Amino acid sequence: MAAEIPKTMSGVVIEKPGGVDVLKYKTDLPVPEIKEGELLVKNEYIGVNFIDTYFRTGLYPSSSGYPLITGKEASGTVVSSKHPRFSPGDRVAYLGDAAYAEYTSVSASRCIGPLPERISSETAAAALLQGLTALTLVREAAGIEQKLGISEGPWTLVHAAAGGTGSLLVQILSVMGAKVIATAGGQEKCEQAHHHGAQWTIDNKSKDVVERVKEITNGRGVDVIFDGVGKATFDADLDMVARKGTVISFGNASGKVEPLDILRLGAKNIKVMRPVLFGYIVTPEEWERWTTELFELIKTEKVKIKVHEVYPLQEVARAHTDLEGRKTTGKLLLKL
Incomplete structure (x- = not known):
């Protein structure tokens, strides 16, 4: 017998853009109603991401305006379903909107489940958005295929390699046989990046990253740079990238990249990309392909998910502060 669904729920509302003080925890929000093709999920773990x-902050405008419930991923249990594939009681993970809440209405087309017993709800919530981002950046944006043997693939560089997406990029690139250089802030984070498979690490707090990359590659530069930092690292990327190389800018942790004079790319025939995960999972076939590959990597332990900390939903401001302050390694989760 299905549990009775309440009329109100707890959640975090943003009434206007701003600092962490605009994250307001409330207990009297209306529980969403679902339409055909949707599920109502009672959330257990909610992923925290730079997005x-x-x-x-308003860097990305909300299409629905404010007040806004943010959050793009979670895991939990289906409590109501208007899709034949899912039933109440199914344990699922999803990508969607308004995840910072007790209940979320979710499109069945962006839901994975029922989750296998060997994958915990915590792991599923921690893996989905950043895992799919890392996987599609490597396989789709960079076009890197798995090589036979070790370290026979292209030269690659991952910035912020101890963070949630960065650590997954390092692991997936290692599985694909790429030569991986990782940058991170401090010796401890560099050691973590090395543990995840980076053959070379650079402490960006104490070393000149550009010069060290040129030393490591004998002046050649790297074929693909994965940059989730943004403004602070982009100019260096154009210096470090090899002739005919690719700079993949996918995040704005230090602020968005300034407008680019396209003539700067001509000296080395550089390609610059600004891909977004959701452009790679538009069709059901794409969603199935990439989620299947991601969870197979996790099930076979070729990729391991590290959770930095689990915060109560009421402490969401502390989670954002820690994330923006570079105080974390791995994934941050909220728990109801």
Whole structure:
């Protein structure tokens, strides 16, 4: 017998863009109603991502305006379903909107489940958005295929390699046989990046990253740079990238990249990309392909998910502060 669904719920509302003080925890929000093809999920773990901070600050405008409930991923249990594939009681993970809440209405087309017993709800919530981002950046944006043997693939560089997406990029690139250089802030984070498979690490607090990359590659530069930092690292990327190389700018942790004079790319025939995960999972076939590959990597332990900390939903401001302050390694989760 299905549990009775309440009329109100707890959640975090942003009434206007701003700092962490605009994240307001409330207990009297209306529980969403679902339409055909949707599920109502009672959330258990909610992923915290830099994109959440972009919506909080207004860097990314909200298409629905304010007040806004942000959050792009979670895991939990289906309590109501209007899709034949899912039933109440199914344990699922999803990508969607308004995840910073007790209940979320979710499109069945962006839901994975029922989750296998060997994958916990915590792991599923921690893996989905950043895992799919890392996987599609490597396989789709960079076009890197798995090589036979070790370290026979292209030269690659991952910035912020101890963070949630960065650590997954390092692991997936290692699985694909790429030569991986990782940058991170401090010796401890560099050691973590090395543990995840980076053959070379650079402490960006104490070393000149550009010069060290040129030393490591004998002046050649790297074929693909994965940059989730943005403004602070982009100019160096254009210096470090090899002839005919690719700079993949996918995040704005230090602020968005300034407008680019396209003539700067001509000296080395550089390609610059600004891909977004959601452009790679538009069709059901794309969603199935990439989620299947991601969870297979996790099930076979070729990729391991590290959770930095689990915060109560009421402490969402502390989670955002820690994330933006570079105080974390791995994934941050909220728990109801």
